[in-house]
Amino acid sequence: MRYFDTDFGPMGVSDDTLGKGGRGKVLPVMLAPPEMPQAKKKLVLKQVEGRWRTEGRQRKVACLERMGRGAAQGKTLPAGCAVAWPVTSAYEEGRWIGFAMRAMEGRPLDAVKADGAIAPAVKVRQARRACELVSALHAHGVVLGDVSLSNFMYDEAHDRLALVDIDSAQVADEATGCIYPTTESREKSPEMLAGRMGEVVLTSRSDDFLVAVEVFRLLFDAHPLDEYAADVSPAEMRARNATACRFGFANERRCCGPDAFGRELGNLFRRTFEGPYELIPNAADYAACLSGLERQAFETCPVCGQVRVAVAEERSALEVAPSGLSVRRVVGGLGFAAGASVMAFACCACMPELAGFAQEAAGFAQGATAALDGAWHEARLAADAACGQVQGFTEGAWRLACDAAEFAQGAASAAQDAWESASPQVEVALSKAAELADALVEGVFDLASNAWGWLEDALDAVAGASDGGGADAC
Numbered sequence: 001m002r003y004f005d006t007d008f009g010p011m012g013v014s015d016d017t018l019g020k021g022g023r024g025k026v027l028p029v030m031l032a033p034p035e036m037p038q039a040k041k042k043l044v045l046k047q048v049e050g051r052w053r054t055e056g057r058q059r060k061v062a063c064l065e066r067m068g069r070g071a072a073q074g075k076t077l078p079a080g081c082a083v084a085w086p087v088t089s090a091y092e093e094g095r096w097i098g099f100a101m102r103a104m105e106g107r108p109l110d111a112v113k114a115d116g117a118i119a120p121a122v123k124v125r126q127a128r129r130a131c132e133l134v135s136a137l138h139a140h141g142v143v144l145g146d147v148s149l150s151n152f153m154y155d156e157a158h159d160r161l162a163l164v165d166i167d168s169a170q171v172a173d174e175a176t177g178c179i180y181p182t183t184e185s186r187e188k189s190p191e192m193l194a195g196r197m198g199e200v201v202l203t204s205r206s207d208d209f210l211v212a213v214e215v216f217r218l219l220f221d222a223h224p225l226d227e228y229a230a231d232v233s234p235a236e237m238r239a240r241n242a243t244a245c246r247f248g249f250a251n252e253r254r255c256c257g258p259d260a261f262g263r264e265l266g267n268l269f270r271r272t273f274e275g276p277y278e279l280i281p282n283a284a285d286y287a288a289c290l291s292g293l294e295r296q297a298f299e300t301c302p303v304c305g306q307v308r309v310a311v312a313e314e315r316s317a318l319e320v321a322p323s324g325l326s327v328r329r330v331v332g333g334l335g336f337a338a339g340a341s342v343m344a345f346a347c348c349a350c351m352p353e354l355a356g357f358a359q360e361a362a363g364f365a366q367g368a369t370a371a372l373d374g375a376w377h378e379a380r381l382a383a384d385a386a387c388g389q390v391q392g393f394t395e396g397a398w399r400l401a402c403d404a405a406e407f408a409q410g411a412a413s414a415a416q417d418a419w420e421s422a423s424p425q426v427e428v429a430l431s432k433a434a435e436l437a438d439a440l441v442e443g444v445f446d447l448a449s450n451a452w453g454w455l456e457d458a459l460d461a462v463a464g465a466s467d468g469g470g471a472d473a474c
């Protein structure tokens with residue numbers, strides 16, 4: 001155990017490092033001076049790395065200490081939320097080396113995001129609390145800058161969300177008017193991309209943007225600004241989309257889009273990621289919307305695996321497919337064509353009707369062929385869509401493609417059937433027509449030969465009559 005000086009007396013610290021951050025390490029406090037605030041709580045020392053022990057950082061930590069005490073007295077933090085405020089500065093041989101703070105138990109939200117066993121409603125609640133924390137800190141003049149899931153610790157046992165690493169935030173000191181800058185952030189807001197870190201004073205809008213990114217990541221397990229372009233790194237794509245107000249996730253073709261957690265949250269995401277940046281919703285807007293979602297029922301989409309608000313009516317794979325309805329219509333049309341040809345067979349007693357049906361059946365067969373072309377086209381579209389989804393994540397998309405191909409195959413055989421059932425009828429109709437024509441010709445021939453006989457008889461009679469007359473005259 002080593003001893004460091006504090007404003008309240010010497011503090012004993014263990015040498016077992018609990019964790020290492022970018023700018024220091026965290027060690028457990030074994031013996032806290034009794035006068036120190038929160039001395040009875042579990043505390044840790046954040047020992048800042050040598051080159052980061054600047055005077056600015058020391059003043060920023062002192063300012064955060066005052067804020068933390070004020071927040072504790074005024075109880076200004078949202079329910080179920082905590083902040084690992086610095087409780088005292090620590091010194092070694094009179095030189096500032098870091099500060100003590102509350103030890104926050106639990107797991108960071110990135111681990112919670114990846115844990116499928118944690119109910120969606122619990123994730124929604126932590127998302128809401130993260131937004132409330134960001135909003136409450138804005139009221140204290142603190143802009144987090146580096147808003148990241150790894151800086152929020154979820155303590156399942158106490159159902160509490162805590163913000164850690166607050167000393168990396170941008171802090172405005174009301175007493176002096178000083179603004180202490182934030183440290184580098186991995187995720188970048190449009191205003192961070194426009195300027196250079198440390199040279200720009202961030203607005204609270206930067207946090208509003210980044211907390212929306214983190215809420216999206218927690219709920220969708222995907223980055224809102226990602227797009228699958230082969231030639232660009234994810235970081236570059238995100239920077240590009242943040243600047244261009246392009247909601248990459250929404251532009252990808254998928255069955256469960258940004259409205260998976262309801263239209264209201266979907267609209268907030270659209271406003272944040274499609275801009276304009278000056279008018280994006282703030283963390284409090286997100287908190288209000290998320291608190292309304294906590295009592296919802298959730299389910300997992302059977303096609304793409306996205307968690308979503310439970311859909312009241314079970315939707316078939318066909319309706320989910322982008323072009324499913326028109327495939328169904330094609331198949332329905334073919335069924336009707338097949339029915340009509342069966343009817344034609346049943347009603348072939350008289351020839352004109354038969355010929356009519358045969359013509360109709362031929363028409364249907366033609367229609368079916370055209371529909372078949374359409375079905376192939378739909379199948380191609382569905383297969384394209386399926387490929388897009390597979391790139392992202394799904395096996396379900398392949399199922400859709402298989403369904404579409406199966407439908408196309410069904411359409412093909414139905415068209416074949418319709419054509420086959422139509423052609424014998426056309427033949428029958430033609431032979432009956434020929435028979436009728438033959439019969440008619442035969443009848444006319446008989447009539448003509450009869451007429452010829454009658455004419456001959458009449459001529460004979462006339463000749464007989466004139467012979468008789470001559471005799472009389474003689």
Ligand SMILES: [Zn+2]
Pocket residue numbers: 254255256301302303304305306
């Ligand atoms: Zn889906």
